[in-house]
Amino acid sequence: MKTLFNPAGSIRRRLLWLLLIGAAVLSGLLYLSVSTVARSAVETTQDSILGAATIAIAEQLRGADDGVEVDIPYTAFSMLGAVGEDRVFYRILVNGETVTGYDDLPLPDTTPAGLTPRYYSHPYQDMMVRIAAVERPVLVSSRSVAVQVLVAQTRTAQDAIVGQMANRAAALGLGFFGVAAVLAVVTARSVVQPVNSLAEAMGRRGPQDLRPVTRPVPQELTPLVAALNGFISRLSGALTRTETFIAEAAHHIRTPLATLRAQAELALRQTDDDATRATLRGVIRSVDDSARSASQLLEHAAVVYRSDQRADDRIDLAALARDIGQSFGPTADLRDLTLAVHTPDSPVWLTADRLLVETALRNLVDNAIKYSNPDGQVSIDVDQSATHASVRVSDRGRGLDGARRSHLTARFQRGGNVGDVVGTGLGLTIVQEVARAQNGSFTLSDRTGGGTCAELSLPL
Ligand SMILES: Nc1ncnc2c1ncn2[C@@H]1O[C@H](COP(=O)(O)OP(=O)(O)OP(=O)(O)O)[C@@H](O)[C@H]1O
Ligand SMILES: [Mg+2]
Numbered sequence: 001m002k003t004l005f006n007p008a009g010s011i012r013r014r015l016l017w018l019l020l021i022g023a024a025v026l027s028g029l030l031y032l033s034v035s036t037v038a039r040s041a042v043e044t045t046q047d048s049i050l051g052a053a054t055i056a057i058a059e060q061l062r063g064a065d066d067g068v069e070v071d072i073p074y075t076a077f078s079m080l081g082a083v084g085e086d087r088v089f090y091r092i093l094v095n096g097e098t099v100t101g102y103d104d105l106p107l108p109d110t111t112p113a114g115l116t117p118r119y120y121s122h123p124y125q126d127m128m129v130r131i132a133a134v135e136r137p138v139l140v141s142s143r144s145v146a147v148q149v150l151v152a153q154t155r156t157a158q159d160a161i162v163g164q165m166a167n168r169a170a171a172l173g174l175g176f177f178g179v180a181a182v183l184a185v186v187t188a189r190s191v192v193q194p195v196n197s198l199a200e201a202m203g204r205r206g207p208q209d210l211r212p213v214t215r216p217v218p219q220e221l222t223p224l225v226a227a228l229n230g231f232i233s234r235l236s237g238a239l240t241r242t243e244t245f246i247a248e249a250a251h252h253i254r255t256p257l258a259t260l261r262a263q264a265e266l267a268l269r270q271t272d273d274d275a276t277r278a279t280l281r282g283v284i285r286s287v288d289d290s291a292r293s294a295s296q297l298l299e300h301a302a303v304v305y306r307s308d309q310r311a312d313d314r315i316d317l318a319a320l321a322r323d324i325g326q327s328f329g330p331t332a333d334l335r336d337l338t339l340a341v342h343t344p345d346s347p348v349w350l351t352a353d354r355l356l357v358e359t360a361l362r363n364l365v366d367n368a369i370k371y372s373n374p375d376g377q378v379s380i381d382v383d384q385s386a387t388h389a390s391v392r393v394s395d396r397g398r399g400l401d402g403a404r405r406s407h408l409t410a411r412f413q414r415g416g417n418v419g420d421v422v423g424t425g426l427g428l429t430i431v432q433e434v435a436r437a438q439n440g441s442f443t444l445s446d447r448t449g450g451g452t453c454a455e456l457s458l459p460l
Contacts, residue, residue, distance in 0.1 A: 012192040013188075015184075015191060015192070016184055019183075019184035019187060019188065020180075020181060020184055023176075023177050023180030023181060023184060026180070027173040027174070027176050027177040028173065030169070030172065030176055031169045031173035034165075034172060034173075035162075035166040035169040038166070038168075039166075042162055043158065046153075046155070046158050047130070047132070049079055049080065050080065050130060050151060050153055051117035051119070051132045052079060053076040053132075053151055054076075054117050054132040054134050054149055054151040056075060056076040057072055057076050057090065057092075057151065058115060058135075059136075060072065060073050061092075061138050061147050061149075063139040063140045064140065065140070065141050067094070067099075068094050068099065068138050068140060068147055070092055070099070072090070085157065086153050086154045086155065086157050087127075087153070087154045088152070088153050089101065089102045089105055089129065089152040089153075090102070090105070090149070090150060090151045090152070091103060091105040091149075091150040091152075092147065092149050093147070093150075094138075094145055094147050095145050095146060101150070104124075105124065105131070105152055106122045106124060106131065107133070107150070108120055108133045108150075111135060112133045112134050112135045112148070114136065115136055116134070117132040117134050118133045118134075119131070120133075124152060127154050128155060129152040129153060129154055129155070130153055130155055131150055131151070131152040132151050132152075133148060133149070134148070134149050135148045194218050198215070198217060201213075201215060202228075206312070207308060207310055208309045208310065208311065210232050210239070211232075212232055212233065213228055213229055213232075239305070239308075239309065242305055243305065246298055246302050246305065250294075250295070250298045253291075253294040253298075254295070257287055257290060257291045258291075261288070261291075264280050264283045264284050265284065267280055268280040292422055292423070292424060293424045296423075296424045296427065296430075297424070299430060300411075300426050300430050303356060303359055303430050303434060303437075306356055306437075307356070310353045310356070310438075311353045311354070312351050312352070312353070313353060313354040314351055315350060315352060315354050316348060317348040317350055317357070317382050317384075317458075318346075318347055318348045318382045319347065320357065320361065321343055321361065321391055322341050324358070324361050325339055325340075325341035325365075328369060335369060335372070335374055337369060337374070337375070337376050337378055338377045338378070339365075339379075339380075340378070340379045341381075341382075342379060342380070342382070343381075344384060348382055348384045348389045349460070350389045350458055350460045351460070352438045353438070356437060356438065357434065357438070357458065360431045360434035360435070360456055361391060361393075361456070363427035363428070363430050363431055364391075364393040364454045364456065365378070365380065366427060367393075367452075367454070368393050368394070368452070368454070369395075371397040371398050371418075371452065372395045372396065372451075373396070373397055376395060376396045376397055376451075377395070377396050378393070378394070378395045379392075379393075380393050381394070384460075388440070388458060389458055389460055390455055390456065390457035391455070392454070392455045393455075394447060394451060394452065394453040394454075395451045395452055396450055396451035397450075397451050397452060398417050398419075400415060400417065400444065400446050400452055401416055403415040403417070405428075408428050408444065409429055409431070409442070411425070411426065412424065412426065412429075413425045413429075428442075428444070431454075434456070435456060435457075435458075438458050438459070439459055440456060440457050440458035440459060442454070442455070442457075443455045
């Protein structure tokens with residue numbers, strides 16, 4: 001019953017219960033009506049046989065001068081005997097006085113009207129008997145006397161037949177219920193099938209699949225699908241606006257900052273006043289800081305946006321690491337660092353969003369270079385296991401100074417070891433976000449012998 005009223009319960013189970021209850025009620029009614037009809041049909045048949053036997057006896061009554069002549073015909077009893085092992089009793093009364101038969105056989109409540117038998121049931125000799133009574137006038141010495149004939153019969157045979165019929169009706173009801181139950185299961189399944197297949201189709205979609213649902217659905221599901229399509233179109237509109245905003249913001253922030261920096265540099269070259277030159281250097285440093293912050297903020301926004309819209313690219317992690325190593329070459333040279341990339345000879349294929357992995361890697365290499373001492377060494381190592389590919393970026397720099405990874409990966413958190421190194425504290429937040437979006441893991445640890453080792457591991 002709980003299934004029927006639980007709003008979060010399964011529709012299929014609810015439907016199945018309702019259909020089964022309906023089938024059970026109908027089967028019960030079928031059993032009752034079949035057994036009732038059968039019982040009354042058997043009763044009517046038995047009554048007519050009993051009545052016919054009674055009339056046959058009554059018709060053999062003859063009037064004589066000294067009384068009524070009773071000649072019970074053999075056929076009357078053979079008719080009744082044909083029905084079974086039942087016992088038969090009779091009683092014949094002339095003018096209300098028993099002349100032959102069982103004189104305690106119960107009389108009818110009202111006098112029967114002629115040869116139309118009156119039927120009634122009555123207990124007799126510890127049994128239930130069915131009695132038919134008729135009355136007919138007979139001429140005795142030219143006077144009409146009323147003769148009543150009563151024939152009674154036990155109903156063992158009839159009860160046996162009725163019992164048999166009831167058993168058949170029960171079997172019929174059960175059979176009907178069985179067929180209805182099978183049909184109920186089929187019906188419930190077929191009714192719920194469109195809902196299941198719609199849910200399955202939606203579940204199979206990738207996270208970036210925002211096409212409207214166009215598959216044909218039953219009329220009842222049309223409002224739901226229309227609402228779903230409305231929601232999808234609003235969501236994809238919002239996502240497009242976010243993407244446009246990120247791209248436009250990047251452009252509108254970077255361009256004026258670059259112009260400002262160029263002009264400050266120009267002014268720096270044109271002036272000889274020391275105080276002005278110091279101020280302009282300060283301006284240039286602040287512009288660099290702002291540009292860095294803006295680009296990290298936008299990169300973080302882009303990563304968060306893409307974590308939901310993840311593309312499944314097939315990327316070679318080894319080639320990607322080599323490309324990044326190459327692009328950081330000039331920066332490493334400027335700081336007199338050796339940047340070495342070690343990858344397996346064969347490609348390391350994995351399915352992931354290229355832009356996300358690239359952004360994470362760039363931030364790790366950027367940190368390793370930023371926090372290294374001049375003449376230090378930075379190495380990028382790519383490895384592959386049966387299920388994962390990993391890239392390890394290690395340096396011989398200042399180390400983490402005891403700071404915990406969970407603290408450093410929080411937004412805008414920088415370590416106590418940064419000194420005068422510029423930064424916003426978003427780099428590791430981005431790496432952590434990428435690891436989460438790609439179902440990978442990120443670890444950061446101090447190296448024995450000094451320096452830091454950051455490792456990003458991604459499933460193949
Ligand atoms: N290779 C490393 N060596 C030493 N400390 C590191 C290293 N990488 C990260 N850290 C510490 O972790 C902190 C957080 O790093 P994260 O990259 O998030 O920020 P950031 O480098 O300070 O700023 P940015 O957002 O510009 O990258 C750093 O401020 C630094 O203290
Ligand atoms: Mg950083």
